[in-house]
Amino acid sequence: MNLQNHKNLIQENGFTIINNIFSEEEIERITDVIQNIDTSKETFRKSEDLFAIRQFLKEIPDVKDLIFTNNLKQIIKEIFGENYFVVKSIYFDKPEKSNWYVAYHQDLTISVDKKVELENFGPWTTKQNQFAVQPPLEILENIFTIRIHLDDTDENNGALKVVPKSHSKGIYRPETIDWNLEKENICNVEKGGVMIMKPLLLHGSNRTINGKKRRVIHIEFSDKQLPEVINWSERIN
Known part of the structure; x- marks a missing residue:
């Protein structure tokens, strides 16, 4: 794989798409593990519109080697x-x-193990005993997100729409987007492909209109150490 081009695209636009990263068999093995889990735990969110598992790699350790x-x-x-x-x-x-559907937003929080008063960290939120905080900008700018697609995804079943280059403008309030200056990009990804993005990239997604599933594994990566009093709550080397 020649990845330099993708590295440049992420730097410039805030995202890139690389198809054919996982084979049919590899995707099938991953989905088999997910289908056989106990979904009664509180980190699992279930509704007609969404099923989500937080702390996915911790909750389902069997899936780690497959991913x-x-x-x-x-x-x-x-x-x-x-x-x-x-x-x-x-x-x-x-x-x-x-x-x-998800309105345009940036991913502005990180998951940490406890809530403490820290300069330049905040606001804080707590969901299901998990602590999230908005860290200083340099921590957010350092993160990469990989979205692994378990289904073919296009504009008809909730593909991400993004505003290219918005990742390099710091905190960018969605209500201030000037559509005369910015453009929207729909990110179609094939089953077994990945989308890599920076969390500060403005992104959202539309409703599903073609009756097809959209299953995605979202994993964030950093190489930054946090201040000594707190830890990344899901750190896996």
Whole structure:
């Protein structure tokens, strides 16, 4: 894989798409594990419009070896760098009948192990005993997100729409987007492909209109150490 081009695209536009990273068999093995889990735990969110698993890699350790194939490890090493580790993981299932859409936003929080008063960290939120905080900008700018697609995804079943280059403008309030200056890009990804993005990239998704599932594994990576009093809550090397 020649990944330098993708590295440049992420730097310039805030995202890139690389198809054919996982084979049909590899995707099938991953989905088999997910289908056989106990979904009664509180980190699992279930509704008609969404099924999500927070702390995905911690909740389903069996899936780790299936996800971190040689292909994916090569991407992490060559595009992100030698010392990157996992800091967050979520599984999203946007069901066939989903009316759920996501307005434009940036991913501005990180998951940490406790809540403490810290300069330049805040605001804080707590969900299901998990602590999220908005860290200083340089921590957010350092994160890469990989979205692994378990289904073909296009504008008809909730593909991400993004505003290219918005990742390099710091905190960017969606209501201030000037559509005379900015353009929207729909990110179609094939089953077994990945989308890599920077969390500060403005992104959203539309409702599903073609009756097809959209299942995505979302994993965030950083190589930054946090202030000593707190830890990344999901750190996996």
